[in-house]
Amino acid sequence: MTAGPSAANRSTLNKADKGATIGGTAAREDVTARMRAVAEQITDQLDRLLPPAEGPRGRVVEAMRYASLNGGKRLRPFLTVTSAGLFDVPEARGLRAGAALEMVHCYSLVHDDLPAMDDSDLRRGTPTVHKRYDDATAILAGDGLLTEAFAVLGDPATHPDARVRAELTLGLARAAGAAGMVGGQMVDISPERVHLGLDGVTDLQAMKTGALIRFACRAGAILGGASEAERAALDAYADDLGLAFQIADDLLDAESDAEALGKPAGQDAEADKATFVELLGIEGARGRARELVESAIARLEPFGERADTLRATARFVVERES
Amino acid sequence: MTAGPSAANRSTLNKADKGATIGGTAAREDVTARMRAVAEQITDQLDRLLPPAEGPRGRVVEAMRYASLNGGKRLRPFLTVTSAGLFDVPEARGLRAGAALEMVHCYSLVHDDLPAMDDSDLRRGTPTVHKRYDDATAILAGDGLLTEAFAVLGDPATHPDARVRAELTLGLARAAGAAGMVGGQMVDISPERVHLGLDGVTDLQAMKTGALIRFACRAGAILGGASEAERAALDAYADDLGLAFQIADDLLDAESDAEALGKPAGQDAEADKATFVELLGIEGARGRARELVESAIARLEPFGERADTLRATARFVVERES
Structure with a gap:
């Protein structure tokens, strides 16, 4: 999604900070372009990995395709492909592993959106899977995507x-x-959930979104036969990045309107779920996100310049507009 | 579950056939005892493989445990353990792989029972997971069991x-x-579904229950480093067995009462879903199940006496009373 001039004002960090450190304007434009290119490759990969929607089971495959070929930032596969790139892993391997991770991410969105869970009608500006099909198909499509991810990894x-x-x-x-x-x-x-304080919400994030983001980087390290020290550095980077990503999400949720997000805004406040923004305040949350980005970047020191794209990615996750 | 005298009359095959061929009365009692022993080991294994139900995520783990430690015949893990036994695979390996398969089987029951799918309140005589907990927890417990199965296999x-x-x-x-x-x-x-004829229902069975039963035997072959010919023989055995199992299920559904099955009987007829019993008639279905059992047994010829338990298992699946 291209951000228009008005969307550009919705960035979650102070404009004055942009471009001031590693991963400035040029790097930010570069990582956005790279991310878009990898996102296209991942969509292409998913299209090839998922079976054609034919025959009597066609409906569930169609729903699996609807759930996963619908765009999105593809942040997790981007982290896998980029981490794998540190170790000169052939691109096709990173793309396959990344596509498997994206299947898991997409399945989780399909199930989370169900009426029994978050009951969301819109996702990325289009009807959620259970709205487009029905609840049963959405449950099965999620199950199918989760299962298919392991078929890809086992292959x-x-x-x-x-x-x-x-x-x-x-x-x-x-x-x-x-x-x-x-x-x-x-x-x-x-x-x-409503009684959780800062520690509880941080632990929740580490499980709900952090674990998969951490594994996205770890997958690149596994594909590349990374050393223990390299794995530990990437794990630490991913943990900082994952938390920064969640804080930025909360800031976006608090500040943006439904049009920019492609989903109803302010959902968390409505549901009485304490967010990082409520717990830290807008400025506190921004500050914490910035600290985490700097920390994430520092974790990459062992990789030198080779990790510049990962550095720019860390900046991107808190400066993105959707 | 021990069958009482009245339950004994509900057997799906003519009594006169029992004990007339390989896998007679002695073998049948033997396989029932073995199956019970393996079922206990599998429950034990699942108990050890699933995390303790502690902490804030405890509810989903509790539901995963409720869904999988609740007994059942454990046919799939029994096939894995018994097939692995043909190749002298250490028992612990067969039990772990079998437990992973059972997790997948249990997850499928949890999701199939959901209101959006078959909307079943009872399973094995106790409330289904969404009745005992709620729909969201049941969806997540199913997701968790499916995911955990792959953690076991990857370990x-x-x-x-x-x-x-x-x-x-x-x-x-x-x-x-x-x-x-x-x-x-x-x-x-x-x-x-309602328009499916015999071929359609056979194809449906091959996907819905046959594929996992086939893989249950195949897993034993994989663990044992079986030759291509041995794998093909086991695949063919499993395909016959799986179809016989489904026909026997339809016969039980048509003939039994809710008490014996632990779930409401006659569900398929109510939902207007053509079953093998409707398509073939009671006697026709019994005859087809018998043919399949004989065929399954014949497939085991390359293994000689070592496969006697698998032969008795084939008889068991059509002679069982629940």
Whole structure:
């Protein structure tokens, strides 16, 4: 989505900070273009990996395609492809692993949007899967996407070394399961959610969105046969980035209108869920996001200039407008 | 569940046939006892593999446990453990892979029971997950079980050779995904379902229940490093067994009462879904199930006496009373 002049004013960080440090204006434009290019490749990859919507089961495949080919930033696969790039991993491998991660992300959105969960009618400006199809199809499409992700990771085309494939499988399952994304969503819809303070909301974010973002970077490291030190550096980068991403999301939710987000704005406040903005205030949240970006960037020191795109990505996640 | 004298009359095959061929009375009692023993081991394994229901995400883990520790025949893991036994696979490996398969089976029951799908209140005589908890928790518990299955398969504890782990992952994902179980459930709840004839219902069964039963045997072959010929023999056995199992299910559904099944009987007829019993008649369905059992048994010829338990299992699936 191209941001118009009015959207440009909605950035979540002070304009004065832009371009002042590593990842300035040029790098920001560059990472946006790169991200768009990878997003197109991921959509293309998903289109090839998902079966054609034919035959009597066609409806569920059609819904899986609807749920996953509908654009989006593709941040997680971008992190996988870019992290893999640090280790000269052939691009096709990063794209396959990234597409698997995106399937998991898309499945989580489909299930989260269901009437029994967040009951959302719109996603990226278009009807959610259960609105476009029906609840049963949406449940099955989510199930299908989650399952297909593991078929992609188990396939020798993703990496010729089975140890890499098995490690990707284990890592994705742990990030997406009850100790990660699924557990986070459980907390997010629980009655206890409204009583969470800053620590609780931070823990929730680490599970619900952080675990998959961390694994997005980790997948690149696994594909590249990274050392323990390199993995630890990327993990730390991803943890800072993931939290910054969530804070920026809360800022966007508080500040933006529905048009810019492609979904109803202010949803979290309506549901009485404490956000980072409520807990820290607008300025406090902005400050915390900025600190996290600087911290994330510092974590990349061992990789030198090779990690400049990841640095620019960290800036991007808090400066984005949707 | 122990069958009382009255339940014994509900067997789906003519009593006169029992014990007349390979897998007679002695073998039948033996396989029932073995199945019960493996079922206990699987429940034990699931208990150890699933995380404790603690902390803020405890509710989803509790629901995952409720959905999977609630007994059941554990046919799929039994097939995995027994097939693995043909190749002298250490028991612990078969049990882990079998537990992963059972997680997938249990997740499918949780999601199929949801109001948006089959809307079932009872399963194995107890409230379904969404009745005991709520719809959102049931959706997440299913997602969690599906995800956890792949964590088990990706874990080196399941098999030290990563090629085996990756092959198990790929096979389970294909069996459970849109080309298998998920696709079959889509067809089963589609408006076209009521127009299906014998071929259509057979294809539906092959996807919805057959694919996972086939993979249950295939998993044993993968764990055991079976030859292509051995894999093909087990695949053919499993396909016959899976279809016989479904026909027996339809016979039980038509003949049994709710008490014996632990779920409302006659559900399929109410929903206007053509079953094998409607398409073939009671006697026709019994005859077809018997043919399939004989065929399944014949497929095991290459394994000689070592496959006697699998032979007795084939008899069991059509002679069971629930």
